[in-house]
Amino acid sequence: MSCEICGLKQAEYTCRICGRRVCSEDYDYEERVCLVCKHTLCQICRRQLSIATCKYCRRAACEDCLIQVSLHEYVCVECYRRIHGGRE
Ligand SMILES: [Zn+2]
Ligand SMILES: [Zn+2]
Ligand SMILES: [Zn+2]
Ligand SMILES: [Zn+2]
Incomplete structure (x- = not known):
């Protein structure tokens, strides 16, 4: 079976x-x-x-690591903690 990305080389691994x-x-x-x-x-x-x-940091993150702050804006959990001083 050939690689599903390049289609040239032999496939050896499966993406998790x-x-x-x-x-x-x-x-x-x-x-x-x-x-x-x-x-x-x-x-x-x-x-x-x-x-x-x-x-804030412009990093791409998943739904578990992002907190939605407005309709189109998200803050990652790390920036959120930094801004909110570690309070839960
Ligand atoms: Zn390939
Ligand atoms: Zn994949
Ligand atoms: Zn961030
Ligand atoms: Zn994540």
């Missing part, structure tokens, strides 16, 4: 997020995801795909 079968060049060993998912991965937890970016 999208399930694509990809070659070693299109796979990230540390995150265990394909390069397509790596680009959209949450930059905080690195477990899920990001849905939006934090309005």
